[in-house]
Amino acid sequence: MTTSILVYGLVNSVILALIAMGFSLTFGISGVANFAYGGFYLLSGYLTWMLLNYLGLPFALAMLITVAVAGLLGFLTYWVILLRVRGIALSEVIATFALGAGMLEFFRWMGFVTYEFTLPCFMKGRVEIFGVPLDYQRLFIIGIGLALVIFLYFFTHHTRIGLSFRGIAQNERTAISLGIESDWTAALSLALGSAMAAVAAIAILPLGIISINVGYDVLLIAVAVGIIGGLESVPGILIGSLILGYAQVITGMYLAPEWMMVVYLAAIVLVLAIKPSGLFGKFKELEERV
Amino acid sequence: MSVRYRKERLDRGIKARCEDIFALSSYREMLYLLLPRVLPVIALLSLPLLKGVVGLYWEKVLVVTCAIALLALSWDLMASVGLVCLGQALFFGAGAYLTGFLNHSFGWPPFLTIPLGTLGGALFCTLLLLPVLRLRGIYFAIVTLTLPLLLARFIETTKILGGNVGMSGLSPLPGIWFELYVPVVALLICLFGFRRLINEDYGLVLQGIRDNDRAVMSGAINIYKLKAQAVFIAGVAGAFAGAFMTHYYQFVGMPAFALDYSILPLTCAVLGGVGSFAGPTLGAFILVPLSEILRAFGTLRVVFYSTILIICVVGLPEGIFHYIQRKYHQFERLVEVG
Numbered sequence: 001m002t003t004s005i006l007v008y009g010l011v012n013s014v015i016l017a018l019i020a021m022g023f024s025l026t027f028g029i030s031g032v033a034n035f036a037y038g039g040f041y042l043l044s045g046y047l048t049w050m051l052l053n054y055l056g057l058p059f060a061l062a063m064l065i066t067v068a069v070a071g072l073l074g075f076l077t078y079w080v081i082l083l084r085v086r087g088i089a090l091s092e093v094i095a096t097f098a099l100g101a102g103m104l105e106f107f108r109w110m111g112f113v114t115y116e117f118t119l120p121c122f123m124k125g126r127v128e129i130f131g132v133p134l135d136y137q138r139l140f141i142i143g144i145g146l147a148l149v150i151f152l153y154f155f156t157h158h159t160r161i162g163l164s165f166r167g168i169a170q171n172e173r174t175a176i177s178l179g180i181e182s183d184w185t186a187a188l189s190l191a192l193g194s195a196m197a198a199v200a201a202i203a204i205l206p207l208g209i210i211s212i213n214v215g216y217d218v219l220l221i222a223v224a225v226g227i228i229g230g231l232e233s234v235p236g237i238l239i240g241s242l243i244l245g246y247a248q249v250i251t252g253m254y255l256a257p258e259w260m261m262v263v264y265l266a267a268i269v270l271v272l273a274i275k276p277s278g279l280f281g282k283f284k285e286l287e288e289r290v
Numbered sequence: 291m292s293v294r295y296r297k298e299r300l301d302r303g304i305k306a307r308c309e310d311i312f313a314l315s316s317y318r319e320m321l322y323l324l325l326p327r328v329l330p331v332i333a334l335l336s337l338p339l340l341k342g343v344v345g346l347y348w349e350k351v352l353v354v355t356c357a358i359a360l361l362a363l364s365w366d367l368m369a370s371v372g373l374v375c376l377g378q379a380l381f382f383g384a385g386a387y388l389t390g391f392l393n394h395s396f397g398w399p400p401f402l403t404i405p406l407g408t409l410g411g412a413l414f415c416t417l418l419l420l421p422v423l424r425l426r427g428i429y430f431a432i433v434t435l436t437l438p439l440l441l442a443r444f445i446e447t448t449k450i451l452g453g454n455v456g457m458s459g460l461s462p463l464p465g466i467w468f469e470l471y472v473p474v475v476a477l478l479i480c481l482f483g484f485r486r487l488i489n490e491d492y493g494l495v496l497q498g499i500r501d502n503d504r505a506v507m508s509g510a511i512n513i514y515k516l517k518a519q520a521v522f523i524a525g526v527a528g529a530f531a532g533a534f535m536t537h538y539y540q541f542v543g544m545p546a547f548a549l550d551y552s553i554l555p556l557t558c559a560v561l562g563g564v565g566s567f568a569g570p571t572l573g574a575f576i577l578v579p580l581s582e583i584l585r586a587f588g589t590l591r592v593v594f595y596s597t598i599l600i601i602c603v604v605g606l607p608e609g610i611f612h613y614i615q616r617k618y619h620q621f622e623r624l625v626e627v628g
Contacts, residue, residue: 033428035376035435084604090374091603093431094560097376098603101553102596109590216439216549223432258447265440268433273421 003130005249011138013245014145015204016225020237021148022196023222028233029165030186032082034074035096037197037222038215039103044070044198045205045214046112048119059120067198074194078187086183104215117210119202137206144203148196152234165189217261224264228271230278239279243267295624305619326618330568331478338470348579349470353538355578356473357382357531361555362562362570363480364524369564370488371520372500373423376435379551380418381528382535383438385411387451389533390542394457400464400537407533412525416518423517435552442547456543463537473534477571480527484567487523496520549592554578557595560602563609572611 019041026034034040044066051062077099085091126135156162167175168185176182197218205214229240244267248260271278308319341349361378368375389407392398398406422433446454463469487493498506499513506513536542554577555570562573577598581591602609 031428033432081600081604085607088607089428090369090564091607093374093376093428094556095600095603097431097435098553098557098596098599101549102593102600105589105592105596109588109593220436220439223436227429227433261440261443262447264436265444268436268440269418269421272425272433 001253004132005246005253007129007132007134009246009249011134011142011245012249013242014142016221016241016245017238018141018145018148018200018203019197019218020222020225020229020241021152021234022193022200023219024226024234024237025152025196026189026193027226029169029189030078032078032092032186032190033096034077034190034193035093035219036077036100036103037193038217038219039100040070040074040194040197041201041218042107042210042212042215043073043103044201045119045210046107046117048202048205049117049210052120059122063202066202067195070198071191071195075187075191077194078183078190082190083183083187086186100215100219104212107215108212112210112212118208119206119210121206141203144199148199149234149238161185161188220261220264224268227268227278233278236278243279294627296627297622298625299616299620299622301620334474334478338467338474341466341470351579351582353469353473354535354582355574356477357535358551358554358558358578359477359571359574360473360480360527360531361551362558362574363477363484363567364527365555365559366564366567366570367484367488367520367524367527369559370493370500371496371517372503373517373521374428374431374434376431376556377438377552378528378555379438379547379549380434380441381411381415381525382532382551383441383547384414384525385529385532386536386542386546387411387445387532388414388529389536390457390460391451393460393537394452397461400461404530404533404537407536408526408530411529411532412522415525415529416522419521420518423514423521438547438552439549442544445547446544452543454544456541456545458541458543460537460540460542462540469538473531476530476534481567481571484527488567553592553595553599554581557599557602560599561610563611563613566609566611566615569609569611573609576610 023034023037026032026037047069048062048066051057051065052059057065077096081095081099082092085095121135121137122140124136126133127139128134154162156166164175164180164185165188167178167180168182172182175185208214225237225240225244227240228243229236229238244263247267248263251259251263304319304322308323337352338349361382364381365375365378385407388410389403392403392406393400418437419434422430425433445451451457463472488497495506495511496516499516503513532546536546555574558573558577559570560573561577562571563569577595581594584591584594587594606613
């Protein structure tokens with residue numbers, strides 16, 4: 001029992017972190033809360049499914065195309081829509097929210113809601129870890145999550161684009177005066193966030209069926225983890241998803257699986273009441289938010 | 291070199307004259323001031339009388355329109371305090387569920403449950419949003435977006451209040467005239483009440499919080515108290531819509547927290563023009579009948595609202611009402627730029 005809580009709690013936490021990372025990355029760099037995140041997540045799932053089942057492409061190629069397309073769409077979202085309302089927080093929020101809801105409801109209207117919509121696992125089969133059976137897909141998810149965190153660390157600390165991302169995040173005006181293009185960086189951040197949504201979708205969706213409500217759940221998860229950990233900090237995201245992941249698995253084991261979604265509500269309200277900037281919120285965030 | 295022009299806008303003479311007490315000097319000026327206010331009121335009050343002409347179906351649409359307009363007004367009031375709410379369904383659902391619960395469990399009549407549901411629902415939402423009021427801008431929007439979804443999940447999970455089946459067989463409203471006139475009158479009271487409220491000193495402080503909350507704080511004003519009061523006032527409007535619709539449908543269930551009730555008022559407000567209260571009402575009276583015509587398309591309607599939202603936010607940030615208002619008060623001419 002204890003070991004299975006430990007193992008599945010870890011898997012659940014990595015899933016949450018994978019989902020939340022793209023959202024918080026975009027927000028941390030460009031200050032755009034990408035409410036279309038759930039839409040991008042589901043779009044990636046359906047796109048992969050269509051590439052596999054209509055065109056019969058190999059899985060690896062379909063994945064690559066999906067990630068690329070999601071990134072491109074994210075970029076276009078910024079360049080076509082958000083660029084015109086940049087800096088007006090209200091309009092940004094409404095535009096992305098409308099975009100996300102529009103995408104999700106469009107898929108619902110298309111009738112993408114039946115049980116045939118599942119993505120294949122990377123590899124079938126399972127292993128035993130400390131006596132707990134665990135399928136390969138969940139192992140892959142942990143691997144992908146780790147790889148993504150390490151990639152992000154090196155990307156933001158050791159590449160030119162990554163450094164310019166951090167520059168814009170820290171102080172936009174100074175960064176502009178040093179020749180970093182603000183709009184270009186923000187568009188790239190949206191592209192990167194959407195591509196990460198696609199990666200998360202391809203890794204996580206094989207665990208269940210693809211349904212429209214997953215899109216809204218993803219947004220909820222991203223927001224809940226971000227609020228608990230502090231939206232812009234990567235350690236905050238990791239700790240936030242660990243807390244939520246384990247809390248969920250424990251409630252799922254001892255109460256009932258339906259209670260798992262209630263954990264989000266309780267956690268959000270608690271954290272907001274005690275420490276509104278999130279557990280790892282920095283001073284700058286505190287000033288902006290409180 | 292070609293001659294370039296720019297557009298110059300000037301106030302009409304009658305507007306300048308009407309801004310003072312001299313408005314009382316001629317019928318023309320009095321009508322200039324009165325007509326835009328009185329005509330919509332007369333139109334709204336006479337719409338229910340057309341029951342025999344347009345049929346009961348469109349009278350039903352009128353009730354739904356009023357409910358959505360109330361939600362849009364409550365959105366606009368919160369937006370004037372700088373609280374951007376993406377979850378108006380929270381108010382609607384809270385009012386609806388409380389009313390339904392009181393009627394279903396204790397069998398109280400609508401005369402009692404609707405006021406209680408309205409006030410109780412607004413109070414519940416205010417208490418729920420109390421910790422969140424410390425947040426600003428995007429963060430508040432994020433949290434309000436998630437709250438109705440999570441509350442729906444909560445009810446579904448814990449199976450309280452009828453779970454995902456909901457509560458049906460509630461008492462009907464007494465009489466068709468009651469059904470038609472109560473939402474219309476409530477809408478008018480809210481519309482003109484909110485317009486008055488925001489122009490009072492109290493409303494100026496609320497707008498000050500939107501524009502610069504630090505400055506208001508430095509004036510030794512407790513902004514959290516004011517924000518909570520504004521949320522309560524907005525909540526009363528939203529929860530009333532929910533409470534009324536519960537008895538109107540004689541049913542309350544998960545759809546009370548549906549995304550429609552969040553995104554449709556928002557679309558109305560943005561289409562009509564944010565910050566004037568008349569704009570959101572106008573938007574509701576354009577959008578809701580339109581979406582009834584499009585009912586055959588099912589969930590594609592949300593896609594339709596989304597498209598309107600994006601186009602309005604990006605292309606017409608001003609809104610219809612402000613455009614009409616400008617045309618009414620000002621004339622335009624081209625002036626050579628040289």
